[in-house]
Amino acid sequence: MIAIGIDVGGTSIKGCAVNEEGKALDSFSMPLNKGDKGLDIVNNLIKITKEYLDFHGYDKSNTLGIGIGIPGSIDSEAGVIDYSNNIDFHNMEIVKMFQEKIDLPVKITNDANAAALGEARFGAGKKFKNIIVLTLGTGVGGGIIINGKLYEGAKGKGAELGHIIISLNGRPCSCGRHGCFEAYASATALVKDTMKAMEEDQNSIMWEIKNENGQVDGRTAFEAAKKGDKKALEVVDNYVSYLGEGMLNYFNIFRPDALILSGGIANQGPFLINKLVKYCQDRDYGYSCTPKVEILVSELGYDSGKIGAASLFFE
Numbered sequence: 474m475i476a477i478g479i480d481v482g483g484t485s486i487k488g489c490a491v492n493e494e495g496k497a498l499d500s501f502s503m504p505l506n507k508g509d510k511g512l513d514i515v516n517n518l519i520k521i522t523k524e525y526l527d528f529h530g531y532d533k534s535n536t537l538g539i540g541i542g543i544p545g546s547i548d549s550e551a552g553v554i555d556y557s558n559n560i561d562f563h564n565m566e567i568v569k570m571f572q573e574k575i576d577l578p579v580k581i582t583n584d585a586n587a588a589a590l591g592e593a594r595f596g597a598g599k600k601f602k603n604i605i606v607l608t609l610g611t612g613v614g615g616g617i618i619i620n621g622k623l624y625e626g627a628k629g630k631g632a633e634l635g636h637i638i639i640s641l642n643g644r645p646c647s648c649g650r651h652g653c654f655e656a657y658a659s660a661t662a663l664v665k666d667t668m669k670a671m672e673e674d675q676n677s678i679m680w681e682i683k684n685e686n687g688q689v690d691g692r693t694a695f696e697a698a699k700k701g702d703k704k705a706l707e708v709v710d711n712y713v714s715y716l717g718e719g720m721l722n723y724f725n726i727f728r729p730d731a732l733i734l735s736g737g738i739a740n741q742g743p744f745l746i747n748k749l750v751k752y753c754q755d756r757d758y759g760y761s762c763t764p765k766v767e768i769l770v771s772e773l774g775y776d777s778g779k780i781g782a783a784s785l786f787f788e
Contacts, residue, residue, distance in 0.1 A: 475531065477522070477539040477577075478783030481505075481584060483559050483611035486518055489776075490531060491783035495595030497776045501525045511554075511561040519574050526575065538578035539571065540782035542587025544614065549582050549629035558647040559611055580785040582625065584608070584778055586632060588771070589616020590623050591781025592733050596772040601730035605723050606771075607634060608778075609691075609716075609736035612647065613655040616781075617727065622788075635659070639718050657715035660691040660738055663708075667694045670708045678702040691738045699744060709748070717752035724753070724766050731767035735777055739770045746770065 475498065479488035482505070489500040503521055505514065522539065526532065545557025552568025571579045582590075589598075589606035598604040602621050608614035615634020617624040625631055635655035636648055643652030644662070656662055668689050671679045678697040683689050694712070697705030720732055738745065750768055753760035760766065771777050 474535060474537050476537040476783035476786040477526070477531070478587075478779035478781065479518070479522070479539065479541040480587065480778030480782060481541065481543045481560070482778075483544070486514075487775075487779060488522065488525070489779050489783075490529065490536075491780050493787060495591075495780055495784070497780055499525075499529060500779075505560065509561065511563065511565055514560070514562075515565060515567055515570055519571055522571075523575055526577075533577065536577055537786035538580060539575070540587070540785035541567065541579070541581045542584035542778045542782040543567070543581055544584045544612065546633075547581055547583045547629045549580070549625055551628070552579065552581055554581070578786070582623070582629065582782070582785060583614065583616070583632065585614025585616045585634070586623055586625060586629075587616070587779075587781035587785075588614070588735050588773075588777040589618055589733075589781065590784045591773050591777040591779075592616075592735070592771055593618040593621070593623075594784045594787065595780055596777060597733045597769045598731060601767075603727065603729040603731075605634070605727060605729045605732045606777075607720070607732065607734055607736075609658065609734060609738040610660050612661070613659045613719075615723075619727075634719075634723065637719065637722060639715065639722075654715075654719040658712070658719055660736065662715075663691050663694065663712055663738065664689055666708055666711065667705075670694070670704050674704040677704045679705050692741075695741050695744065713745070713748045713752055717749055717756075720749065720768070721753060721756055721760065724760060724763070728764060729766060731769055733769045733771055735771035735774075740774075742770055 490498040546555040554562040554565040592598040606616040613635030640652035644656035646653035646656040694708040698709040
């Protein structure tokens with residue numbers, strides 16, 4: 474038996490079949506463009522999902538259901554997307570819409586919850602009972618696994634780890650508040666901080682890297698910092714302090730066995746992890762004088778959301 478896992482991202486939607494061993498099979502995708510209407514997005518997604526199912530012969534005889542991980546405020550019980558900061562989803566009855574066209578069970582959850590479930594079942598968290606997963610992308614998503622079970626809170630509204638306040642009356646966040654963790658630790662925030670630093674230092678290596686890649690992204694400051702660029706190191710160290718403070722908050726609240734980083738920034742691997750471990754170790758109560766929390770990188774990478782969404786049917 475397989476389940477279909479769909480991961481809704483900020484710029485694209487990706488899906489695939491996943492077997493009970495957690496292996497992602499043939500995939501499909503569709504782009505998302507700024508300004509796309511929510512109703513059009515869902516109708517197009519239903520269309521390509523149905524075409525995928527028909528092409529591969531997936532039906533009730535061999536398919537447990539369709540799981541979808543979606544950014545934003547999700548009512549997983551009612552099957553409704555209440556609100557998404559970065560996509561035009563408002564009071565969208567997505568489960569009902571799918572089931573009107575496709576004769577399979579459908580479940581939804583927040584995209585970071587899906588990533589956490591994927592890592593817990595089949596990735597870096599499979600040997601732990603209690604984990605936190607942070608997805609560092611357009612925003613900051615969070616997923617919590619307690620005693621092996623996904624924690625969603627009332628009507629799926631919990632685990633919004635990107636929206637703790639780390640700076641009172643600080644930077645504006647897309648959620649409407651100020652000072653959110655997401656406004657400092659997301660890839661979006663890192664890019665803004667990188668561009669600001671580049672304007673302050675016209676001789677920074679970051680300009681060379683930007684010209685080579687054609688744009689400024691989450692890698693720019695890190696790659697320049699590895700070459701010893703002082704301004705880039707400043708950007709990276711500030712980013713580590715923002716990310717580290719948020720992580721210390723989660724350590725103190727949940728005391729998990731491990732915290733797993735996912736998303737493009739996590740691809741910096743040991744260069745990032747070593748800095749984060751040192752930052753946390755230097756803060757006694759949050760880390761060094763308490764039970765150890767492993768700081769790890771996702772093993773499933775960009776497949777974690779799809780595999781996790783499918784895993785809604787593997788519990």
